[in-house]
Amino acid sequence: MYQTLLSSLENGILTIIINRPDKLNALNKDVFADLDKALVEIYSNKEIRSVIITGAGPKAFVAGADISEFSGLSLEQSKALSKSGQDTFFKIENAPKPIVACVNGFALGGGCELAMSCHFRIASDNAKFGQPEVNLGLLPGYGGTQRLVQLIGKGRAMELLMSAGMIDANTALQYGLVNHVVPQEELLAKAKSILDIINTKAPIAVAKCIESANAVFDETKNGYEVEVNAFATCFETEDMKEGTTAFLEKRKAVFTGK
Structure with missing residues (x-):
């Protein structure tokens, strides 16, 4: 069904795993196409009550966008790329069912933006968050400048955006970027325990x-x-x-x- 995602539905919880571990699950056109397809299913399938999004392997949730797709884009193409990514993340943010990011390892650039578009985030103790786009002469283009400010406040967001600094899971917890930090082997179980409760509500x-x-x-x-x-x-x-x-x-x- 999907080229770059693994999915399973159990007890009303759809688990989506971004499955490009050799590329640290970087976001490319195929991942976005698959996410859009999955979102149609999430919105329409009544058996799906809530959703977990995570990354394959222990190293990365999503370590960023696939930079190889950025080279040689015209002004109009670069605008379209940003707008398209924003549109997908808006669909996640506005989904009528809870979507939780389970962040295992690196959530950088587009990966951090993906996590922030989810309704809340749970991190494993090895998680790292950051928006390193200024290192590429860019800025976050999938809503990151807006959501980071909303979630952690303007001062902290400005520092991270401009310095390309990374924060660890406990700092992310202190900043309010994540709700819980757990050992990696307990990450999905923690999300499921919360969603099992939410799934009993109206x-x-x-x-x-x-x-x-x-x-x-x-x-x-x-x-x-x-x-x-x-x-x-x-x-x-x-x-x-x-x-x-x-x-x-x-x-x-x-x-x-x-």
């Missing part, structure tokens, strides 16, 4: 949490207005009736996503 309510939280950073939207409309939408669902009834009857709710 799917429409979860989707509306994502939509409303994302509106904080969208200048075209009034986040409070998005929240009001999302709240009202949830009020009309069968899941809301089930959730409130179960609460009053002191039993566990069974949600159907309707």
